[in-house]
Amino acid sequence: MDEKLEKALEFSNYQKTLQIQKENLKLRLEHMLIVKIDGNIFRADMEFINFMQTCLQNGSVYTIILDINNNPVKITDIKECLKTLLEVYYKAYDEYFDKYETLKKARNIKKVIS
Amino acid sequence: MKKLKRGFLLLAFNNNEIDYIKMACCCALSIKSHLKYNHVTLVTDGSINWLEKILSKDQIEKIFDNIIIVETQDKENIRTHYDSPWTKFKAPFLNKNRANAYDISPYDETILLDVDYLVMSDMLDLVWDNTEDFLINKDAANLRNEKFHSKEIRLSESGVPMYWATVIYFKKSEIAKLIFDLSIFIKDNYLFYKHLYKFPGRLFRNDYVFSIAMHIIGGFKENIIKSFPISTIKTMDQKDDIVEVDNKSILFLSHDPEKPWINNLVRCKELDVHIMNKRSFLRHSDELIKVFLENRNKTNSGD
Numbered sequence: 001m002d003e004k005l006e007k008a009l010e011f012s013n014y015q016k017t018l019q020i021q022k023e024n025l026k027l028r029l030e031h032m033l034i035v036k037i038d039g040n041i042f043r044a045d046m047e048f049i050n051f052m053q054t055c056l057q058n059g060s061v062y063t064i065i066l067d068i069n070n071n072p073v074k075i076t077d078i079k080e081c082l083k084t085l086l087e088v089y090y091k092a093y094d095e096y097f098d099k100y101e102t103l104k105k106a107r108n109i110k111k112v113i114s
Numbered sequence: 115m116k117k118l119k120r121g122f123l124l125l126a127f128n129n130n131e132i133d134y135i136k137m138a139c140c141c142a143l144s145i146k147s148h149l150k151y152n153h154v155t156l157v158t159d160g161s162i163n164w165l166e167k168i169l170s171k172d173q174i175e176k177i178f179d180n181i182i183i184v185e186t187q188d189k190e191n192i193r194t195h196y197d198s199p200w201t202k203f204k205a206p207f208l209n210k211n212r213a214n215a216y217d218i219s220p221y222d223e224t225i226l227l228d229v230d231y232l233v234m235s236d237m238l239d240l241v242w243d244n245t246e247d248f249l250i251n252k253d254a255a256n257l258r259n260e261k262f263h264s265k266e267i268r269l270s271e272s273g274v275p276m277y278w279a280t281v282i283y284f285k286k287s288e289i290a291k292l293i294f295d296l297s298i299f300i301k302d303n304y305l306f307y308k309h310l311y312k313f314p315g316r317l318f319r320n321d322y323v324f325s326i327a328m329h330i331i332g333g334f335k336e337n338i339i340k341s342f343p344i345s346t347i348k349t350m351d352q353k354d355d356i357v358e359v360d361n362k363s364i365l366f367l368s369h370d371p372e373k374p375w376i377n378n379l380v381r382c383k384e385l386d387v388h389i390m391n392k393r394s395f396l397r398h399s400d401e402l403i404k405v406f407l408e409n410r411n412k413t414n415s416g417d
Contacts, residue, residue, distance in 0.1 A: 013376070013378070016376075016378055017378050017379055017380070020257075020258055020259060020368075020378060020380050021380070021381065023259045024259070024380070024381070024382060024383065024385060027259070027348070027385055028235075028383065028384055028385060030344065031235055031237050031344055031384070031385070034237070034240060034343045034344065036240050039243055039244075039245065040245060041240060041244075041343050067245070068343060069245070069246060069340045071245060109379060113365060113379045113380070113381045114381075
């Protein structure tokens with residue numbers, strides 16, 4: 001096989017492997033963002049966090065939000081809910097960021113899958 | 115029988131080709147390694163003799179908290195398996211007890227798992243005490259994170275959505291009882307429903323049975339029955355292989371059937387995986403048992 005083609009195919013294989021591992025990291029992030037609050041399951045995303053922050057700033061006594069199954073849930077302790085969401089968010093994204101940075105520096109397949 | 119609050123139900127019936135009992139040991143230990151709530155009940159038949167032969171009483175007690183013996187219901191149900199793209203074999207598939215899980219389960223809340231499902235994350239801990247009475251997943255993706263072929267997305271080209279009976283959560287409740295009773299009815303009238311729903315093949319599949327039950331119970335509408343918090347089941351294909359395992363991750367060699375000259379190494383870390391290549395699973399079962407036993411959660415909780 002032509003050397004240039006061989007190198008290109010080798011790089012192509014590396015890119016594919018890297019891409020899959022990045023997707024797996026993203027999947028793990030999605031797992032980690034799932035949070036249970038008062039028995040209901042939510043995703044600790046930025047939209048939810050911002051909304052709870054707004055509710056807190058507005059002095060709302062309670063708020064209604066949809067859980068991941070689209071059931072309406074009444075949240076009465078907004079401060080505690082926001083605290084939980086932020087904890088989950090930081091933990092998940094810190095891990096994601098660290099692992100993503102390590103992956104970015106992996107220059108061969110062996111390192112990508114290590 | 116003592117009523118237990120929550121736990122896992124694993125059904126394992128050996129045949130001459132595949133050691134489902136050993137796979138159940140790996141699955142149970144993966145639960146005990148990664149989950150806080152990890153009470154496990156094994157449901158089996160005469161295969162119990164094999165379990166008692168390969169493991170000591172002490173080892174069995176470390177793996178299973180409860181064992182229930184039932185009669186195998188199956189007659190002829192032959193499944194074709196692959197072990198990599200190059201090896202093909204047939205084996206009996208003794209899977210007709212699954213629809214009886216509701217009556218068999220000793221738990222108020224049960225997660226029914228295929229024994230070839232390895233729990234590598236703590237995701238299933240979030241499922242307990244659910245607001246829903248029944249959960250089942252509709253989506254599956256391969257190791258390369260590609261969605262399945264269209265014939266695994268719907269029962270037929272214009273058919274109803276396919277649900278995966280691989281992981282099912284249910285509460286002892288009216289609706290769950292209704293679903294399982296209906297599944298038994300569909301199982302008993304399988305040929306009729308095969309013609310009605312036009313699904314392919316001659317193999318009896320619980321995925322088809324539960325997909326039809328979901329369609330009927332959901333008022334003949336789609337997406338009524340809810341999924342697990344992570345709704346996609348990561349699935350190792352029968353043509354993929356396992357390279358190495360540890361407590362938190364599995365390294366696979368993923369075969370792309372559309373580009374058969376390409377094999378990709380894929381590491382799944384802290385992600386649950388459905389292992390379809392049974393022989394590959396069994397080649398690594400001793401290793402899996404060893405690493406999971408070392409990391410087994412000592413708190414044995416079903417309450």
